[in-house]
Amino acid sequence: MHTVVIGGLTIGGDAPVRVESMLKTPVADVAGCRKELEALRKGGCELVRVAFPTKETAPMLEVLLRDATLPLMADIHFDADLALRALDMGCPSVRINPGNMPKRDLARITATAVASKAVIRIGANSGSLNNKQIEDAQGDRGRALVEAVKEQARLLLDHGFQDIILSAKSTSVRETVVANTLLAQTYPSLPMHVGVTEAGSGMDGLVRSTAGLSLLLAQGIGDTLRVSLTGPSIEEVKAGFSILRALELRMSGVTLISCPTCGRKRVDVAAIVEALRRELDSFPEGLTLAVMGCEVNGPREASHADLGIAGAPKGVVLFRRGEKIAECSSLDISRIVEELKRVLEK
Structure with missing residues (x-):
């Protein structure tokens, strides 16, 4: 299996399933981000995604990258220039949707990522599916998610870029499991990030996430995970390790x-x-x-x-x-x- 490395963290292959989270603090609040990152580090978090929404926040992201004690992944949705800016600043990984970017820009992004040895995470969630993808999948939104991710993967693979992490998420446990099971069969060599998006809060959020993640992880599907909860990011990390302990995949903690x-x-x-x-x-x-x-x-x-x-x-x-x-x-x-x-x- 192909492995990728983000800031010294190996993902895929024989590496353990990694537990990640996402900063709830806006990147413009550098002090708040530092505080949250330190709490995540102490809690055992291994990879942190950071929303990078505008060019005005680039100096703040650069400060976090310089001081970070955890590998960071810049989360960018539509702006190719932001992806290039993050890579130029030394961000070890970016999360993008290649389908939202012109092919010319995508070629620049992949070339820059190769030069800087950065990793690109791609993926789709249930809210980003278009009518054609749903129609082609005959209404099966789980299969439509797979087609959406395949479209994105082809764009990167056609540029000869392989340091990819795949992701397909839905609020529905069934759709998430169907999509990730099919993706694992389609791309058995590529690392996968798993999670149930918009899982919610409290017991319902934990149960929904655990149900979906356990069905996947028990099959050996998933190289990194996030428990997406409405609440403090450290609670996502605690829940992630708890799920891995329950499945006897990692015995971190007590x-x-x-x-x-x-x-x-x-x-x-x-x-x-x-x-x-x-x-x-x-x-x-x-x-x-x-x-x-x-x-x-x-x-x-x-x-x-x-x-x-x-x-x-x-x-x-x-x-x-x-x-x-x-x-x-x-x-x-x-x-x-x-x-x-x-x-x-x-």
């Missing part, structure tokens, strides 16, 4: 599992989980922690956990891989969390 509780519970599982969640940054990468409500099914059901807590008649028991290793007679949540950390250090 996996925290807990029982749903029932009438047998002896401890406040929800409160302990929330207390541990605030401490996760202090635990080792790749660790699986379990919080179970009782000793009856606690250690057994969570026997795969590296470390766990289960309610007991006189407090809690701590276990490792299903085996009891310590007890704590207190039901004070802070004491339980401290005991867990002490056992982990030991």
Whole structure:
């Protein structure tokens, strides 16, 4: 499989599925962008898309490119001059729609990208489909998305440019899955970015994104992902890594599992989980922690956990891989969390 490199970040091939996001702060607000980029960096984000809407914002983008600690991708929709400007400033990747640009300009863009070893991401979403694409696909918007991306890919490939990332997104999970499955079959060697666009906010947004991404990632489709949520960009990154952990594709961070509780519970599982969640940054990468409500099914059901807590008649028991290793007679949540950390250090 063909791989691409954006600012030292390898995408495609045997590289892990990358988690990316997009700045919610306008590029004109350099201080705000810096603050958001730093939060994304600390959260593990690996690639950040930045809207580059006008030539007046070029100096601001140039400052961000100079200071960036994460690879950036300039997002441009219609203006070929902006794409060229971003590449000339040293932006390692741009996102464009080749169909919106004259062929002469596209030749200049691909030539500049080759010279600067930059990557071009192309793609379509359900809102950009035209009537002909939908009619040719006999009303199947998922297939229409594929045709739209193929039109764009041909324009770049005809110019001999191959450092491409493909993308096809819809608000509909079904359309997204159909489009990306067909694209993966059509271009098996090209890296793909996956996501459900305009997924929404809160639980609905998370469920919609997870449903679509899981169906694709479980088939091996997708080399980078974005969970497109209405909310802080760092929440998109957290959700992305959580999905990858659930699918056992990447074990970045700590996996925290807990029982749903029932009438047998002896401890406040929800409160302990929330207390541990605030401490996760202090635990080792790749660790699986379990919080179970009782000793009856606690250690057994969570026997795969590296470390766990289960309610007991006189407090809690701590276990490792299903085996009891310590007890704590207190039901004070802070004491339980401290005991867990002490056992982990030991």
